[in-house]
Amino acid sequence: MNFTKDTVSVVIGGTSGIGKAVAAALEDRPGTVHVASRSEGLDITDETSVIQYFDALDLIDHVVITAGSAAPGGPISDVNTAAAKEAFNVKYWGSVTVAKHAISKIRLGGSITLTSGFLSRRTVPDTFVKTAMNAALEASAKLMAKEWAPIRVNVISPGLTDTEAYSDMTKTSRERMLAYAAASLPAGKVGTVEDLASGYLFAIDNTFVTGSIIDIDGGSLLN
Numbered sequence: 001m002n003f004t005k006d007t008v009s010v011v012i013g014g015t016s017g018i019g020k021a022v023a024a025a026l027e028d029r030p031g032t033v034h035v036a037s038r039s040e041g042l043d044i045t046d047e048t049s050v051i052q053y054f055d056a057l058d059l060i061d062h063v064v065i066t067a068g069s070a071a072p073g074g075p076i077s078d079v080n081t082a083a084a085k086e087a088f089n090v091k092y093w094g095s096v097t098v099a100k101h102a103i104s105k106i107r108l109g110g111s112i113t114l115t116s117g118f119l120s121r122r123t124v125p126d127t128f129v130k131t132a133m134n135a136a137l138e139a140s141a142k143l144m145a146k147e148w149a150p151i152r153v154n155v156i157s158p159g160l161t162d163t164e165a166y167s168d169m170t171k172t173s174r175e176r177m178l179a180y181a182a183a184s185l186p187a188g189k190v191g192t193v194e195d196l197a198s199g200y201l202f203a204i205d206n207t208f209v210t211g212s213i214i215d216i217d218g219g220s221l222l223n
């Protein structure tokens with residue numbers, strides 16, 4: 001860790017779930033943490049807003065992007081193309097737009113950490129849209145890491161993590177889903193937001209890590 005009172009971090013998606021835990025962990029360190037999301041006035045699907053957001057900031061050190069979206073499920077042959085494009089628009093294009101406009105503001109020694117998800121490399125029927133947008137993000141991050149070196153770019157790939165993302169489910173079905181996942185995962189548990197936050201801190205702190213996809217998924221890819 002090389003944080004000082006002048007270190008500036010930005011967490012896009014930091015108002016909920018994993019991003020909120022990353023912001024809280026960064027707030028325990030010296031420096032400034034900016035948190036943004038739609039409820040804070042930034043919609044990452046709006047490129048003009050993203051440009052204005054970074055224009056309003058001075059130089060920054062670390063950018064974390066956890067903003068994500070629901071995505072339609074079901075067989076590929078039945079996919080709702082409009083809903084799939086909307087999901088891509090938030091998670092894939094939103095993340096790329098943030099990275100694209102953040103890069104010119106990032107000081108030497110800084111980093112960008114994106115977020116994918118275990119379905120990027122796990123073949124699960126009816127999850128085509130999540131698989132495709134997370135895989136696209138992982139592939140794009142490697143190109144960012146090469147093009148923008150020595151600024152480091154990494155991706156955290158979470159497994160099932162208990163967050164507000166599942167707050168639309170009934171209590172019973174959410175608990176059933178979490179219990180089933182915990183029983184089937186090699187780690188014997190689902191993720192907590194703290195489990196995930198420690199991975200983002202690793203990507204920020206370890207100056208030898210770039211272009212990496214860091215799986216924090218309880219062993220999802222082993223199943």
Ligand SMILES: NC(=O)c1ccc[n+]([C@@H]2O[C@H](COP(=O)([O-])OP(=O)(O)OC[C@H]3O[C@@H](n4cnc5c(N)ncnc54)[C@H](OP(=O)(O)O)[C@@H]3O)[C@@H](O)[C@H]2O)c1
Pocket residue numbers: 012013014015016017018019036037038039040042043044045066067068069090091094115116117118157158159160161162163164165
């Ligand atoms: N939780 C899991 O099991 C899991 C598993 C695999 C991958 N992931 C990935 O991990 C990331 C974080 O997930 P989470 O569970 O922490 O989700 P979450 O609790 O729903 O948080 C999502 C965050 O993204 C922000 N956001 C959504 N749309 C946005 C937009 N258009 N512009 C700006 N901000 C936006 C939300 O704030 P506003 O509503 O205020 O905009 C919120 O702060 C996501 O990319 C998700 O796909 C999660």
